Amino acid sequence: MNTTRLALTVALACVLSAPAADAATKRKSAKKKRPAATKKVPAAIPEDTFTPPDSAEPESDAPVAPKVAAPAPLAPATPAAPAKVVEAPAPVRAAPANAVAIFGVARQPAATDFAAKLEDTLTRRLGSAGDVQFVDLATAFPPPEPQGNPRADALFDEGRAAYDNLDPDSAAVKFKAAAEAYVQRPGDLRPEKLGETHLFQGASLLLNGDVAGAKAAFTNALLAEPSLTPDAGLFGQDVQRVFSEAQSELNAQPQGTLVVNTQPQGARVLVRGRDVGTTPLAGAKLAPGRYPVQVVLPGYAPFAAYVEVKPSAPTELKTKLGSAPGLSALRDAAAKAGTEAAFDADGTPPEVGAIAERLNARYVVLAATFQDKKGRLHGEVQAWDVRTKNRLRGVEVDFGKRDGEGSADFASDQVHSFLTGAALPQGREGSKEPLVSSDSVLRKPWFWAAAAGVAAVTAGVVYVATTDRGPGFNPVNGLPGGISF
Numbered sequence: 100m101n102t103t104r105l106a107l108t109v110a111l112a113c114v115l116s117a118p119a120a121d122a123a124t125k126r127k128s129a130k131k132k133r134p135a136a137t138k139k140v141p142a143a144i145p146e147d148t149f150t151p152p153d154s155a156e157p158e159s160d161a162p163v164a165p166k167v168a169a170p171a172p173l174a175p176a177t178p179a180a181p182a183k184v185v186e187a188p189a190p191v192r193a194a195p196a197n198a199v200a201i202f203g204v205a206r207q208p209a210a211t212d213f214a215a216k217l218e219d220t221l222t223r224r225l226g227s228a229g230d231v232q233f234v235d236l237a238t239a240f241p242p243p244e245p246q247g248n249p250r251a252d253a254l255f256d257e258g259r260a261a262y263d264n265l266d267p268d269s270a271a272v273k274f275k276a277a278a279e280a281y282v283q284r285p286g287d288l289r290p291e292k293l294g295e296t297h298l299f300q301g302a303s304l305l306l307n308g309d310v311a312g313a314k315a316a317f318t319n320a321l322l323a324e325p326s327l328t329p330d331a332g333l334f335g336q337d338v339q340r341v342f343s344e345a346q347s348e349l350n351a352q353p354q355g356t357l358v359v360n361t362q363p364q365g366a367r368v369l370v371r372g373r374d375v376g377t378t379p380l381a382g383a384k385l386a387p388g389r390y391p392v393q394v395v396l397p398g399y400a401p402f403a404a405y406v407e408v409k410p411s412a413p414t415e416l417k418t419k420l421g422s423a424p425g426l427s428a429l430r431d432a433a434a435k436a437g438t439e440a441a442f443d444a445d446g447t448p449p450e451v452g453a454i455a456e457r458l459n460a461r462y463v464v465l466a467a468t469f470q471d472k473k474g475r476l477h478g479e480v481q482a483w484d485v486r487t488k489n490r491l492r493g494v495e496v497d498f499g500k501r502d503g504e505g506s507a508d509f510a511s512d513q514v515h516s517f518l519t520g521a522a523l524p525q526g527r528e529g530s531k532e533p534l535v536s537s538d539s540v541l542r543k544p545w546f547w548a549a550a551a552g553v554a555a556v557t558a559g560v561v562y563v564a565t566t567d568r569g570p571g572f573n574p575v576n577g578l579p580g581g582i583s584f
Contacts, residue, residue: 198234199225199518200460202430203468204437210468210476213498217466217478217507219363224511231518234458236397240425243401246287251280255296262299267306274300278319285391286403290371293391294324302329302338310341317345322388323371349386355408356382358415359394366396366420382413394418398426429454437467442492447483455485462518466496466510480510482517491517 203218205211225231258273274296281293301316320327329342359368359380366378370390375383378394387410394402399420408414422430435441436450451463464482471477478496483489494513497505 197462198232198458198460199462199464200234200454200458201225201464201466202433202437202454203466204434206438206467206469209470213476213478214466214468215362217468217480217496220507221464221466221480221511221514223364224508225515225518228515231515234460236426236458239458240398240423242395242397248281248284248287251277251284251296252292254280255292255299258296258299258303262303267303271300271303271307274303282391282405285405286393286401288372288391288403290324290391291327294320294327296320297323298327298329298342301342302334305338305341313338313341314345314348317342318349318388321346321349322386322390325371349388352387353411354384355387355410356413357385357390357392357406357408358382358413359392360415360417361394361396361402362419363396363399366394366399369393369395392416394420396420398423429457433465436463437465439467439469442467442479442481447485447488447490451483452485455483461486464514464518468496478507478510480514482514484517489517 201218201221203214203216205214222233226233254273254277258270258277261267261270261273278293278296278300281288281296297316297320301313301320304316305313329338331339334342357368357370357375357380359378361378364378368375368378368380368383370383370385370392372391372393385408387408389405389407392404392406394416400423402418402420404416406414406416432450432453436448436454441448441450451465454463455461462482462484464480466478466480468476468478476498478498480491480494480496482491491514494510495505496507496510498507500506500509502508
């Protein structure tokens with residue numbers, strides 16, 4: 100009985116102690132796993148492992164927000180871009196100078212020559228006054244770079260190689276071909292190179308016993324480059340002697356005269372690459388022979404040709420220069436601004452503003468020529484001051500008159516008065532009050548431009564209409580019609 104009771108007591112104690120043991124085991128297990136939860140998680144931690152954020156570092160709760168918001172490094176980078184723009188601003192074009200641009204415009208093909216002549220007259224007369232500044236076409240349209248003549252240079256090198264190898268026959272042929280190649284492109288000619296080519300050609304011919312041919316080649320060498328002399332280290336006494344004979348014979352011949360006329364005038368004339376004057380060139384004294392002549396005028400395509408100057412006689416060269424592409428575009432714009440409708444309209448034609456912008460000019464003068472129904476030729480000149488918006492209009496030209504009122508010279512004087520401001524009414528800026536034209540002075544067309552306005556004549560009264568200055572504009576890029584140069 101006692102044994103049975105003892106067994107039941109032990110069994111009951113085991114049953115009751117099992118949950119407590121299990122709880123103790125769990126508590127021990129929990130104490131062993133907790134350090135693992137606070138351990139730093141390596142970079143290669145498996146995705147299914149949970150780690151409480153910052154549980155081991157409670158002090159990190161404060162900086163959490165700055166770490167998440169973290170645009171701090173980006174803030175200073177934002178104003179960096181505008182700072183560079185301020186340091187390197189776009190270049191600003193200089194304000195227009197008091198320069199004048201003059202264009203002749205033909206409204207019919209039959210009036211083309213008269214438009215060019217009227218433009219020349221205005222340019223010559225205004226230039227002779229000494230107080231008018233013209234636009235610098237050389238700056239607006241720089242001359243093209245020399246292209247050289249590689250074919251001629253290669254032939255010269257081949258001739259030189261043959262000459263050094265004591266093959267005068269081949270050398271003479273190569274030097275002759277090189278000289279012809281140089282002559283075919285007078286615009287790219289280097290006179291000293293052509294002279295050297297003829298010198299070696301003559302030396303090659305002399306080695307073959309052709310004295311006459313050598314002397315002719317030496318003469319051509321002197322015509323190309325008068326300062327040329329044979330190098331004693333390269334050429335023997337026979338070359339020196341025949342060359343001196345050719346030079347003496349050339350100097351003994353009577354000189355000729357080169358006369359050059361161009362349309363338009365004012366072009367530089369270059370002979371053998373040297374400036375000998377401007378057109379109209381009355382006469383440049385030259386020894387008889389063929390010369391490379393170049394005619395150069397800013398804004399125009401250069402002209403080059405070989406001219407044969409005869410002894411004791413004038414040799415005349417006449418040429419009409421063609422506009423370079425840039426100037427052609429300006430002339431097209433001038434033609435649009437020089438129509439009858441544009442001349443009759445109020446305000447400044449957009450093409451006039453474009454011309455002034457392209458050439459950095461303050462004044463634009465257009466000389467329009469046309470035929471009436473009876474075939475008679477007439478001219479009309481207008482001028483604009485793009486800075487003040489003043490305008491000169493009503494200046495007529497009668498090509499039948501050589502002088503006096505209505506002549507081209509008289510029109511030039513009226514334009515000169517407008518450009519110099521000598522005839523502008525004073526104290527009328529912004530006024531709309533009429534100026535009575537009974538005053539004889541106000542009957543003159545150069546008075547029809549009033550300060551800040553355009554004048555018109557109606558019923559014997561000159562009315563000053565103030566123009567709207569308005570906001571600035573870019574006449575090159577922003578005008579109707581797509582004006583562009």
